[in-house]
Amino acid sequence: MYILRRLKHEKTEYKMKRILMIVMVFGVLTFSCQNQKNETEKNMDNPFFSEWTAPFGVPPFDEIKEEHYMPAVKEAIKQQEEEIETIVDNSEEPDFENTILAMDKSGQLLDKVTGTFYPLNSANTNENMQAIAREMSPLLTQHRDNITMNPQLFERVKAVYEKRNDLNLDKEQLRVTEKYYQDFERNGANLSDEDQETLRQLNEELSTLSLQFGENLLAETNENFKLVIDNEEDLAGLPDDVIERAAEAAKNAGEEGNWVFTLAKPSMIPFLQFSEKRELREKLYRGYFMRGNNNNEFDNKAIIKDIVKLRDQRAELLGFNNHAEYIIDVNMAKTPGAVYDFLEKLWYPALDMAKNDVKEMQAIIDSEGGDFELASWDWWHYIEKLRKQKFDLDESEVKQYFSLENAKKGVFYVVENLYGLKFIKRDDLPTYHEEAEAYEVQEADGSHLGVLYMDFHPRGGKRVGAWSTGFRDANYHEDKRIPRIGSIVMNFTRPAGDTPALLSFDEVSTFFHEFGHALHGLFSDGPYDRTAGRVPRDFVELPSQIMENWAAEPEVMKVYAKHHETGESIPDELIEKLKQSATFNQGFLTGEYVAAALLDMDYHTPENPKIDDVLAFEKASMDRIGLIPEFIPRYRSTYFAHIFSGGYSAGYYVYYWAGVLDTDAYAAFKETGDVFNSEVAAKFRTLLEKCGADEGMVVYKNFRGKEPSIEPFLEKKGLK
Numbered sequence: 001m002y003i004l005r006r007l008k009h010e011k012t013e014y015k016m017k018r019i020l021m022i023v024m025v026f027g028v029l030t031f032s033c034q035n036q037k038n039e040t041e042k043n044m045d046n047p048f049f050s051e052w053t054a055p056f057g058v059p060p061f062d063e064i065k066e067e068h069y070m071p072a073v074k075e076a077i078k079q080q081e082e083e084i085e086t087i088v089d090n091s092e093e094p095d096f097e098n099t100i101l102a103m104d105k106s107g108q109l110l111d112k113v114t115g116t117f118y119p120l121n122s123a124n125t126n127e128n129m130q131a132i133a134r135e136m137s138p139l140l141t142q143h144r145d146n147i148t149m150n151p152q153l154f155e156r157v158k159a160v161y162e163k164r165n166d167l168n169l170d171k172e173q174l175r176v177t178e179k180y181y182q183d184f185e186r187n188g189a190n191l192s193d194e195d196q197e198t199l200r201q202l203n204e205e206l207s208t209l210s211l212q213f214g215e216n217l218l219a220e221t222n223e224n225f226k227l228v229i230d231n232e233e234d235l236a237g238l239p240d241d242v243i244e245r246a247a248e249a250a251k252n253a254g255e256e257g258n259w260v261f262t263l264a265k266p267s268m269i270p271f272l273q274f275s276e277k278r279e280l281r282e283k284l285y286r287g288y289f290m291r292g293n294n295n296n297e298f299d300n301k302a303i304i305k306d307i308v309k310l311r312d313q314r315a316e317l318l319g320f321n322n323h324a325e326y327i328i329d330v331n332m333a334k335t336p337g338a339v340y341d342f343l344e345k346l347w348y349p350a351l352d353m354a355k356n357d358v359k360e361m362q363a364i365i366d367s368e369g370g371d372f373e374l375a376s377w378d379w380w381h382y383i384e385k386l387r388k389q390k391f392d393l394d395e396s397e398v399k400q401y402f403s404l405e406n407a408k409k410g411v412f413y414v415v416e417n418l419y420g421l422k423f424i425k426r427d428d429l430p431t432y433h434e435e436a437e438a439y440e441v442q443e444a445d446g447s448h449l450g451v452l453y454m455d456f457h458p459r460g461g462k463r464v465g466a467w468s469t470g471f472r473d474a475n476y477h478e479d480k481r482i483p484r485i486g487s488i489v490m491n492f493t494r495p496a497g498d499t500p501a502l503l504s505f506d507e508v509s510t511f512f513h514e515f516g517h518a519l520h521g522l523f524s525d526g527p528y529d530r531t532a533g534r535v536p537r538d539f540v541e542l543p544s545q546i547m548e549n550w551a552a553e554p555e556v557m558k559v560y561a562k563h564h565e566t567g568e569s570i571p572d573e574l575i576e577k578l579k580q581s582a583t584f585n586q587g588f589l590t591g592e593y594v595a596a597a598l599l600d601m602d603y604h605t606p607e608n609p610k611i612d613d614v615l616a617f618e619k620a621s622m623d624r625i626g627l628i629p630e631f632i633p634r635y636r637s638t639y640f641a642h643i644f645s646g647g648y649s650a651g652y653y654v655y656y657w658a659g660v661l662d663t664d665a666y667a668a669f670k671e672t673g674d675v676f677n678s679e680v681a682a683k684f685r686t687l688l689e690k691c692g693a694d695e696g697m698v699v700y701k702n703f704r705g706k707e708p709s710i711e712p713f714l715e716k717k718g719l720k
């Protein structure tokens, strides 16, 4: 489940400059007409046009109405356009203040509007909000393009960049200048008009192809396949709740009286785990791994060939050897070679472990008199049996120790011991929903650090998964620090009757994880918006994942994991089982992830990017690493949405990369014999405060005194 959660979280990126936000809108929407009225008037009843006076400047959620957003965003865009025009029209020589700083501090109103709208559109949306998002999104895209493709603006940025070493700039000023220049350059600002036109065409074609890939996959997942069971015998082995959900799914699919299983993981995985009907497991799993590969109108193979080719052309146009070089150039890893090295260090131990698990599972099959060899559709079923054989973790017993209140106490205990922080619940602050709790965050000396909203349970209008976001980034305005107003949103089990909300350990880890993102935002401290707290994609999960280590630390668990009725601390035996379950089946879990990450890299670093046959390419790629037939990469090419329709091309590796960072960083605490060591905590806080101020590896080495080591990660996963 660890892995499933991580996948859900994948779309959440911390602290993108909001203007660059890619907005995704789901569902069927109706256009709401009242948004049209008075759009262009700067109506002073609109709360976005006045100073916010609630404590700490939190948004006046009770006063902001849906009809306020569009007029506000239009006015905000207009204001930033004027700010950019002022920069461009300045008759003085371009310098840091009149160009870089002016650009960095432009768009304040836009931050305010989008910074309120988008978090709410995820946590508390409705059809009207979605319609607004639809209307807003193209305006923002166009506005962003107008800035990043403004040749006069670029000319000034370039002028400052070229003389940056003669301007007496301090380190942070130098970095922000370089980052802005790089942003323009990576968008093609340095190209000839003709090449810029080519680039625009490539981008357009790529975005159409990506969209098509995603739509095909959606149809192949949700419409083109389902397993309908009309015979009770074929339910053999399935737990009651799984059968109930399948009956419900059948009703929704117009198959009342039957049972339906789909290719969505919450439906498919329990079937693969528990069904005793081997031929049905195969049928369902084939449906899953053949998506986009059925030679029908939804086939993705031709699209993949085009995407790979066009990405390579674009990379070359921008001065890189291949797409992976272009992408990884701004990451911590820096080069595709470093990513390959890293992935291969994980791959071979994982493969060994998986091979060993295959043997043990085959022994179970043989002892049961099964006359077959373990195949990929058998893995979940027999690994479940192997798990039961080795240790039997009763999830419902575990939950008794993890009430939501205990989990909160645990997280507060950890940050108080590390950083002296205090979280004070403030019922007087406006909230966007009665279930969203507001906390003031105070330093050890009582001074104000920021505000954090926490919103725990599912409801209509909240998207699935868990994420960290915020209504205001910590920033500086005329040398005055403006603190963060953050928010974490989860979908945890609700309380039932007199029983409090009891969380699975996976949910507890999610809470600590999102809380870690929140801390990153609260601590973040830098004078410039472009760099403060801004980290590369392969760094972004370090602050979050490291918190999961404290959640799982036995001495910490003893403090917060108490039985909700008896108040007794969690028994050692349960802690031990939780520990074992964290390393169980890692050969497969790590293996299928790394295989997919390597496939991603192979597509984006080919010597000759002309791929004649996608299936042959995939096979050659997997043969090269010696993948065994008993499992397949977590994503095969034709449904690898992260890399062909999402934004993770040449970037699927980042989750485990950050895993190495967090484990190595946590080892810095462990090595002192005190997981709350104050010296290490102070250094780690500095890392969180200043992580945007330099390259990822430099920041990390400042904290650790050396480059991260992969060994602790291998140990944690049981791969060593």
Ligand SMILES: [Zn+2]
Pocket: 009, 012, 513, 517, 541, 544
């Ligand atoms: Zn995260």
